[in-house]
Every structure is written in structure tokens, then in C-alpha cells.
Amino acid sequence: MLHDRSARGVGGAGDQAAGGRAEAARAAPCDLLYATPFARFDDEALKLAISLAFAAGNQGGLFADALERARVGPTTFEADAFANDLFLKTFVGLCLGVRVEGRPYVTAQSYVARLLAAPPAEAASLEFRRQILGELVEVPALRRELEGLYLALCRFRKLLESGAGEWDPNRRQLDLLALLREIVDRAAGGFAGARSGLARLRGFGERVQRSEAYRSLCELLAYDERLASLKLSVTVGADGKIRAFRLLSIEENSENAFVGSALRRILGKVELFLRGYRFGEGEVMARLILAVFDGIEDELAPLVGLLGDCELYLGALCFRDQAAAQGLEVCLPEFVPAEAPRVLEGLFNPLLFSQGITPVPCDIVTDRHDATVLITGPNSGGKTRLLQSVALAQLLGQAGLFVPARSARLSFASSLVVSLIQETRADQSEGRLGTELVRIRALFERLPPGAMVMLDELCSGTNPSEGEEIFELVVRMLSRLSPQAFITTHFLAFASRLERQGSIPDLRFLQVDLGANQEPTYQFEPGVAKTSLAGRAAARLGVTGEQLSSLVERNRLSLAVARAR
Amino acid sequence: MPTFLVTNRMPPELAARVAARVRGRGSRGAKSRSPRFVSLARVAILGAVLALILGIVRVRRADAQALEAERAALLDGIAAKATALSPDDRRVAAGVEAVLAGAAARYDGDVLADELRKPGALRALLARPALYARVDAAAGAAPADLGAAASPNKDAFVLCLLDPPEKRTETALLRKVHVAYSTHSRLEAPTSNVRVLGELKAGLPFLAEPFLAQVRGAKAMSELRRLRKAFEHAPIAPALEAAKARLFLSVVDEPSDRGGVAELDGEKPHAVRVALTDLTNERVLLRVRRQVDPAWISPARRSEYARGLDSCALALDVHAAVSEWSLAEAAN
Numbered sequence A: 001m002l003h004d005r006s007a008r009g010v011g012g013a014g015d016q017a018a019g020g021r022a023e024a025a026r027a028a029p030c031d032l033l034y035a036t037p038f039a040r041f042d043d044e045a046l047k048l049a050i051s052l053a054f055a056a057g058n059q060g061g062l063f064a065d066a067l068e069r070a071r072v073g074p075t076t077f078e079a080d081a082f083a084n085d086l087f088l089k090t091f092v093g094l095c096l097g098v099r100v101e102g103r104p105y106v107t108a109q110s111y112v113a114r115l116l117a118a119p120p121a122e123a124a125s126l127e128f129r130r131q132i133l134g135e136l137v138e139v140p141a142l143r144r145e146l147e148g149l150y151l152a153l154c155r156f157r158k159l160l161e162s163g164a165g166e167w168d169p170n171r172r173q174l175d176l177l178a179l180l181r182e183i184v185d186r187a188a189g190g191f192a193g194a195r196s197g198l199a200r201l202r203g204f205g206e207r208v209q210r211s212e213a214y215r216s217l218c219e220l221l222a223y224d225e226r227l228a229s230l231k232l233s234v235t236v237g238a239d240g241k242i243r244a245f246r247l248l249s250i251e252e253n254s255e256n257a258f259v260g261s262a263l264r265r266i267l268g269k270v271e272l273f274l275r276g277y278r279f280g281e282g283e284v285m286a287r288l289i290l291a292v293f294d295g296i297e298d299e300l301a302p303l304v305g306l307l308g309d310c311e312l313y314l315g316a317l318c319f320r321d322q323a324a325a326q327g328l329e330v331c332l333p334e335f336v337p338a339e340a341p342r343v344l345e346g347l348f349n350p351l352l353f354s355q356g357i358t359p360v361p362c363d364i365v366t367d368r369h370d371a372t373v374l375i376t377g378p379n380s381g382g383k384t385r386l387l388q389s390v391a392l393a394q395l396l397g398q399a400g401l402f403v404p405a406r407s408a409r410l411s412f413a414s415s416l417v418v419s420l421i422q423e424t425r426a427d428q429s430e431g432r433l434g435t436e437l438v439r440i441r442a443l444f445e446r447l448p449p450g451a452m453v454m455l456d457e458l459c460s461g462t463n464p465s466e467g468e469e470i471f472e473l474v475v476r477m478l479s480r481l482s483p484q485a486f487i488t489t490h491f492l493a494f495a496s497r498l499e500r501q502g503s504i505p506d507l508r509f510l511q512v513d514l515g516a517n518q519e520p521t522y523q524f525e526p527g528v529a530k531t532s533l534a535g536r537a538a539a540r541l542g543v544t545g546e547q548l549s550s551l552v553e554r555n556r557l558s559l560a561v562a563r564a565r
Numbered sequence B: 001m002p003t004f005l006v007t008n009r010m011p012p013e014l015a016a017r018v019a020a021r022v023r024g025r026g027s028r029g030a031k032s033r034s035p036r037f038v039s040l041a042r043v044a045i046l047g048a049v050l051a052l053i054l055g056i057v058r059v060r061r062a063d064a065q066a067l068e069a070e071r072a073a074l075l076d077g078i079a080a081k082a083t084a085l086s087p088d089d090r091r092v093a094a095g096v097e098a099v100l101a102g103a104a105a106r107y108d109g110d111v112l113a114d115e116l117r118k119p120g121a122l123r124a125l126l127a128r129p130a131l132y133a134r135v136d137a138a139a140g141a142a143p144a145d146l147g148a149a150a151s152p153n154k155d156a157f158v159l160c161l162l163d164p165p166e167k168r169t170e171t172a173l174l175r176k177v178h179v180a181y182s183t184h185s186r187l188e189a190p191t192s193n194v195r196v197l198g199e200l201k202a203g204l205p206f207l208a209e210p211f212l213a214q215v216r217g218a219k220a221m222s223e224l225r226r227l228r229k230a231f232e233h234a235p236i237a238p239a240l241e242a243a244k245a246r247l248f249l250s251v252v253d254e255p256s257d258r259g260g261v262a263e264l265d266g267e268k269p270h271a272v273r274v275a276l277t278d279l280t281n282e283r284v285l286l287r288v289r290r291q292v293d294p295a296w297i298s299p300a301r302r303s304e305y306a307r308g309l310d311s312c313a314l315a316l317d318v319h320a321a322v323s324e325w326s327l328a329e330a331a332n
Helices: A017-026 A043-056 A062-069 A088-095 A109-116 A123-138 A140-161 A169-190 A199-210 A212-225 A262-274 A281-299 A301-325 A350-355 A383-398 A432-446 A464-479 A492-501 A534-540 A545-564 B012-023 B036-082 B087-105 B121-126 B143-149 B156-162 B170-181 B184-188 B197-207 B209-217 B221-233 B236-244 B299-331
Strands: A098-100 A103-105 A228-236 A242-252 A342-347 A362-366 A372-376 A407-410 A416-419 A452-455 A484-488 A507-514 A520-526 B130-136 B194-196 B247-253 B270-278 B283-292
Touching: A043 A062, A043 A140, A043 A169, A043 A281, A043 A301, A062 A109, A062 A140, A062 A301, A088 A109, A088 A301, A088 A350, A098 A140, A098 A301, A109 A301, A123 A140, A123 A301, A140 A169, A140 A301, A169 A199, A169 A212, A169 A281, A199 A212, A212 A281, A212 B012, A262 A281, A262 B036, A281 A301, A281 B012, A301 A350, A342 A383, A350 A383, A362 A383, A362 A520, A372 A383, A372 A464, A372 A492, A383 A407, A383 A416, A383 A452, A383 A484, A416 A432, A432 A464, A464 A492, A492 A507, B036 B197, B036 B209, B036 B221, B087 B130, B087 B143, B087 B197, B087 B236, B087 B247, B087 B270, B121 B247, B130 B143, B130 B197, B143 B197, B156 B170, B156 B247, B156 B299, B170 B184, B170 B299, B194 B197, B194 B236, B197 B209, B197 B236, B209 B221, B270 B299, B283 B299
Parallel strands: A372 A484, A372 A507, A416 A452, A452 A484, B130 B194, B130 B247
Antiparallel strands: A098 A103, A228 A242, A342 A362, A342 A407, A507 A520, B247 B270, B270 B283
């Protein structure tokens, strides 16, 4: 469905066939995010950075910087139209953090946020991700393998980015190669039974294992670990002191490709000395290590992307775990046509986790997706939180991840625009109404047909009658774009009129459900609210006449006492 | 370019990468680390050190060869000179100091061999090659001490013994003394068959084993050159001539037992022993003992020529004694 829409590859990946083939040729084979892999990194720059890090270390932030600059796939979403208002980075930090065996890990949050903000334009990539997530849930062993692979990648990153310091540089590089071997072996062996895109890891691992470079790496590590085996006999006396020490036998690992005769080893050292290197076994090993690295360094750059991919999936799994810990459920949504009903059962706002409270889930059902829904109700009734929840669900769903709902039936949106926050800037030239009008203008400038639109308190910055006029205009114009729109308002009379008249097509109404004490239940039901319960909110927040009067008297008394002193 | 870091068990791709890294080139052909200057400097230093060592070895070898050549040449020179020295010569030369010591130790009475009792026999005997030594008896008892103390030159006694003056006058004797005190050539001509013991001692050691051992043991060219110079300046020829002598003429001045004032040249009245020994069998052919006293010399000449005049007079006394004993023998 999404193939028809113009897709924009963020970072410059074009849609040209020839460029696509070239992209695929350079693409990482262990790409876990896109059905058709494409080159997400500047390969040469990344390989150079990795090469330098391997040689000398002190490349702190190499992975983070590379992920920061990584391209994301083609998408129809524009992040600046919704990321701030959805507190996307906060959501990523709060809900998509990675924990393995209870221990949290520092992740590339900005990269994950960019991935979220750029859901794939092609349906194949969406399905690709859903299958991976689904398999990770169905097969816990695969999740454990992915976690093991991720931990190995973390250790690799840490060691690669650290300096040698007082370490023996050769030891550090050998440890890096050993970690690389572990990563390849895990990829090849841990995902043997995977049927989803995780099978790419097996393919990657097995391909590398078959290469000469990998065999050379294993030989070098074997050479380092076991040059020779000595059998010793030690005799200890009654006082615990060694009486005799005898060498029984020496067995050299003569089959190893790196093992040479004693004469050859000496000549090698002399040769390096004459070539300007240091004299010693360490310098010989340094040359061998770098030679082995040269053969396998092309396999290292994809590990940067793989680390980011792992963080996305593990983060999603941890979100599921986090929700479950609070008695909430997440799911992979079902995608239906726009004219089909929207059903969100057990929908909750995960941003509420930051307040240390368990969100109250609700159910949202509309008869179709391509409708404008006006939401009314008292302040602090959950209207804005509902907009966030629905927008996050749409974003996560189209990103191929779990949505914060027990079950979800969604329709693809061509874009997402969220306008919840009205911040006052020091340089703004317009008043509240002007700012609101600018917001409306910006909305229509970027709004494609079929987009999801979230507007909080549209036209609230002017007198109700003029605001309602503009409000109606906006709603009528929106209907021409067949959006999935959710708009909150306190224009209760206006909303009621629109409901009665029914003159605007595809306009639906939801109101905050109030409980027995007129308290919001954080559930929503069809209709328009009769009151905003402003007085109750004022009483709750201490803005009644009586409360304000007591504050005034208190302040006057304080001033009098101060003057008396 | 091969490298010792590559083994034959390495796959070709790995071998190529190892070789590239040894050359200082990374996987993309760019120089990863190419300390060419250091390499060139080390090779140059190593080459210089090797060249220096080789140079030193060659120079030392050349020096050793030159030393051996010089040693061989010197030894050949010594050997060439030494061929003139027979075993008898060496034996006689070695025993002459002992004969002198015997003559200086005591006086066993006058002796005149039978073959000297014939007229002219002494003159004829004295015409043969002979060794001469004059020494003070107080010089010591050891033969080496006496040998070292012996007068290094021939004197008026030898001249007058071999070529006596016609008259026994002071003037005639003085003429002989003048010859004895004059240049070497004037004294040498009439006494050319007589060599001084000092000449034997000065030259013969250069043909002896100790000197040869020094030459063989010399470790430096400077040392060899010093030995060569000493050899070349040594009186070898006179020593060889002296070694051929089979007669030994010894004159031992006994200490003066009468006190008195010595003349300016040291002459005092004292006894003198004269002996003529056949070195082949150490048989004393002639032995006399006479007193010398410069009192008979005129005062004008005494202070300067007392010893010479006394020596010449002593020689005449020896001839006189031989004549007297011969006549007495003939009369009997």
C-alpha cells in the first residue's frame, strides 16, 4: 500500500533503480531493519575510523557518532512534525531502554529515536521487522541469543573505543579479534533455527566463517593461546617447597600457520628491526595481528549498524516487559484499510511511566480511520494524553514495533503531524491567535492526504466565536485530505452544534467519561461533553475565590510585618 | 618481496597481507607505518659497524702478517749471522768468563807451556786470534761480574805485548802508549787479531737463544723494530771474530797493598797477573805475575801516562820472563 506513496529516503538514498542496486551491493548483509538492505553508513569513513580505533583506540563515541550520522530508510514521515510534541526522545529513553538480565545498558537513544521517527515507506520492511519481533517473542531462546550477541557487541564496542593505556596494545587487539570471533560464531550458531530476518545473522556468520580471513583469525588466536604445550613434573617436599622441577615434554603447535622455526623467528625480528620497527616478539605479533585485521576489517563496519538494530529490537522487547510488569499489554497491530473501523483496546500512554504511575488503559473505537474525531471533556481528563497515545501507537505500529495496546487495528498513515505544545518564544512576533494561525498554516503546508493529525485545543487563543469560525474552516479543509485527525477542544457549544448539524462529513465525537463524582475515568465515549468542569479544576488547583482571598490576606500581612521590622 | 614472518603454511592472501604490513603498507595500499628513515638509518649504522669491524679485522690481519714477515726476516738475519758460529765457538764463548774468574780468584804460580819455550813461539802464538780481558781482581768473584767489569777496550799492554817497542825507554814506551790512546784504527791495526771480551759479550747475545726468544715473543711491530735496530747496531762481526778466538789473554790487576798516592789516571803500585789460556782445553799456556810501579816514570809524564807506560812495561816484562825461562830451559 505504501509503495504508491512518494517516499523520501532520509539522508539521500534515492529511489532510482540503478542507485538502489548499487545501494544493495554496498549494503550490510546483516541488516535487521530493512527487507532490502541498503548502505546506511559512509563505509569508507567508518572503516577508517574502525581501523584507527583498532590500531590505537581512544576513539570514544565511534559507534555513537556513526549511528548518529547513519541514514535511515525511505519514509514518508517528517520527524520535526511530531517528534518534539510526542516527546519521542523521552519515550525512547523511558520505554525503549535495553535491560539484559536486569542490568540496564546505555543505548544510542538518538539513533533509535530517528529510526522511530522514520517508519519504513515500504510494507516489506514493516513486515520484515514484525516477523523478527514476533519470532523473538515466540522463541525465547532466540531472544537470549540476540541478547548474547548484543552483549558481545557491547564488549567489542567498549574495547574498540578505549585506548590501550597501560595495556599491551597487542593484547588489546587480540582481545578484539577474539570478541569478533565470538560475535561471528554467535551469529552463525545462535540463529540456526530462525525463520525471520534473524536468519540473516546466520547467513552473515556462516559466510564470514567460510572466509580465509576468519580462518586466519582463528589460527592467530590459536597461535596466541597455544604456541606450545609443556608437560611438567613438580615435586613438593613436606615443607611445601618445591624440591624438583622437571620438564617432561614439549609439544609445539607446529600445524599452526603462524608457527615458524626458532631461526625464522629470530630472523623475523632482525628483519623488522632493519625495517625500522622495534626489535622483539611484540613487534612480530603486531605485524601479524594487523595482517589478520586487514583481511577481516570489511566485516566490522556492519557491526555498528547491527548494534543499533539490536538495541531497537531489544528495546521493544524491554518495553513489552516493562508494560507487563505493570499489568499492561502491548501487541503488534493489525493493519486494515482506512475505511475499516479503528479499534484500540487497552490503549495506554507509556509517557506516564515517567511519573511513576501505572497508566489507565482505555478503549478507542471509531467506525473508520479516515475521520476527524473531536474530543471534549474537562481539563486533566486525559484528552492530550489520548492524542499522545494514539499518535505513539500509530508511529510504533508503522515502525514495526509493539504498540501500547492490548489489541490494535490500525490503518497506514502517509504522515504524522502532532501539535500539542504551544511554547512561547522570546522572538515571536505574533500573539496567541497569530501563533495559532501560523500553526494552522504550517499544518496545511505539510499535510499530505491520508496523514494522521493530532491537534490539541485548536484555536483556543482567541474569543470563542471567531475561534469557532476558524475551527470549522480547519475541520472542513481537513476533511478534503481524508486524514486520521484527532482534535481536542473546549468549544463545547460549537462541538455540540457540529454534532447536531452533521454537515461536515466524517466528523466523529468523543468525550471524556466522568465517574460518579464527576471525576475523569480516563475512558472515552461517543458524544460531546456538557461541561469542562473548570470550576472543579480550579478548586483542585487552588484557584477558587476563597483560596485566592486567603492568599491575598496572607501576603498583605507578611508585608506589614516586614515593614514593622 | 619475501619476509621471514611468512610461513609456507599461510594461505597466499594472508601471506600477501603479512608482507604488506612488514613493508609498512595497510590493506588499502596506504602507508600505515613506514619508518623508512629509521630503517635506512639502522641499515646504514649496521653497515657502518660491519664495515668498521671488517676494516679493523683486515687491518689487524695485515698488521699481523707484517709483524710475522718482519719477525721472519729478523730471525732469518739472525740465523744467517749465527751460521758463522759453531757449537765449539758457543761453548768456548760461554766458558771464557769462568776462565777469567779463575785467573782473578787466585794466582797459582808462574806457568810457561813447553811450546812457548822456543824462541819466537810467543810471538807466533800471539799472532793467532785471541780474546783479551783486563779486570781488577776486586771487581767481584762471579764470572759475570768480572766479565762486566772487564775493560771494554784494548790497551797499551796488548799493543806492547803483540808489537813490543824496540827499546825499553820511556820515550819508546810512550810512543806505544800514544798509539794505544789514539784513534781506534791506529791501535786496531797492530792488534787486529785480538778482540776484547766486551765485544764478545756485546755481540754474541744477539745470536743467542734469549734474544731469539724475544724476537719470537714480540707482539708489536715497534718491539720488533727495536729488536732489529739493536741487532743491526750490535757488534756482531767483532763478536763472531771474538768467538773464533781460542786464546784468552787475561790481565788481572790486584789491589794495591802499599798505599801511596795514585796517579791522575789511577795508576798505583800493584801486582798484575797475566795469563794466556788455551780456550779449547782451558790449559794455561803462560802465567806470570809482576809488580808495576809508576815511580820509574818521569814526573812530566807520570800523571797522564802512568798506567799506559806501566802496562807497556808489563808487556815487556812478560816477554822478558818468557825469554828468561826459555834461556834457562835451553841452558838446562
